[in-house]
Amino acid sequence: MTERRRQILLAAWDIAAESGLGAVTLHEVARRVGIRQPSLYAHVPSKAGLYDAMFAHAYGELLAEIDRLPPRGTAREQLVRLSRTILDYAVASPPRQQLLFQRTIPGFEPSAESYALAQRLIDRCVSLLSALGAGSPAHVDVYTAVVAGLGAQQIANEPGGDRWTRHLEPLLDLFLTGFHPVGEDRAD
Amino acid sequence: MTERRRQILLAAWDIAAESGLGAVTLHEVARRVGIRQPSLYAHVPSKAGLYDAMFAHAYGELLAEIDRLPPRGTAREQLVRLSRTILDYAVASPPRQQLLFQRTIPGFEPSAESYALAQRLIDRCVSLLSALGAGSPAHVDVYTAVVAGLGAQQIANEPGGDRWTRHLEPLLDLFLTGFHPVGEDRAD
DNA sequence: GTCTATACTAAGATAGAC
DNA sequence: GTCTATCTTAGTATAGAC
Known part of the structure; x- marks a missing residue:
């Protein structure tokens, strides 16, 4: 697992803990990681792929x-x-x-x-x-x-x-x- | 409870049973009842109000x-x-x-x-x-x-x-x- | 790997006419 | 009570340059 991927998963769980699973959007994850939303697709294949991860x-x-x-x-x-x-x-x-x-x-x-x-x-x-x-x-x-x-x-x-x-x-x-x-x- | 309201609740539960609670949208409810989505607001105050009903x-x-x-x-x-x-x-x-x-x-x-x-x-x-x-x-x-x-x-x-x-x-x-x-x- | 730009889709809600 | 038209927001995903 790359460091970026770890950051992404951590950010996703943070959002979920704060505001619920439904609030986990690719925009918000990207924002917390410090990259733009389309850049996430270099690390996860889709929103469903993020949930699976x-x-x-x-x-x-x-x-x-x-x-x-x-x-x-x-x-x-x-x-x-x-x-x-x-x-x-x-x-x-x-x-x-x-x-x-x-x-x-x-x-x-x-x-x-x-x-x-x-x-x-x-x-x-x-x-x-x-x-x-x-x-x-x-x-x-x-x-x-x-x-x-x-x-x-x-x-x-x-x-x-x-x-x-x-x-x-x-x-x-x-x-x-x-x-x-x-x-x-x-x-x- | 008016007849319309009964229709609306029934349609909402039908959608939920078929596709889950998240699939209950005002557009789809209205479509099934046979009216336009804005017309629903004469019967329910909001989406949350529909859930409450x-x-x-x-x-x-x-x-x-x-x-x-x-x-x-x-x-x-x-x-x-x-x-x-x-x-x-x-x-x-x-x-x-x-x-x-x-x-x-x-x-x-x-x-x-x-x-x-x-x-x-x-x-x-x-x-x-x-x-x-x-x-x-x-x-x-x-x-x-x-x-x-x-x-x-x-x-x-x-x-x-x-x-x-x-x-x-x-x-x-x-x-x-x-x-x-x-x-x-x-x-x- | 990351960016900008944008397409696409869909939702809730409001304004104002009839 | 219902309509059309529209606003506003927000999301996933893709194209193509760097």
């Missing part, structure tokens, strides 16, 4: 953070730590949550290359869930819904706070201890 | 549906029925979910009048949760996160399906039976 950049950052987590403790402790990292990363920036975890940007679909990063994150969660006997598709779906739900409510109603996110640990505990989807056999 | 319209519809629910059964059964109604209504239309329950429309804030409708919905849930001993703020927050999470994941990953929403009942059961927020006394 932002998507990949953020997932790369999150995955790097996860790689630095200590692999200590039980699988349950590791899952809690991983979930906490993801949730905190998501709610730290509303536009980031919107771009990475919701699908509300009109016309934006991540490229296959970028989506592979998102898949790596899911895989991390699934492998820990499996180790805890909660690796069935139903379990994984409910797990993602619980984490996503806390993040969505936090951002929609109290951005910057922890009124919802602080319930992650007790809610995960409850889920791991007691959730049994209908129609699945239990192996107690 | 859509917001109020949908909440009114949902509240009416809820009022038709049979008041039979235990409080727990009633809560499950209410939650199912809300969740199904939300996921039936991605833009509706986005406008009513997420906050991702740039610049849109519901008017006080419209927001009061949203509050009535919350109040319904809270009164049933209270009857079940889960009326503390923490309980209410986690309840909304669980329902919102299922809806958000359903819409983001499988619009039109029920891969997430079908877990509502077991997840509510788990929540009502076993969730105890940290720092709150239990009265077992």
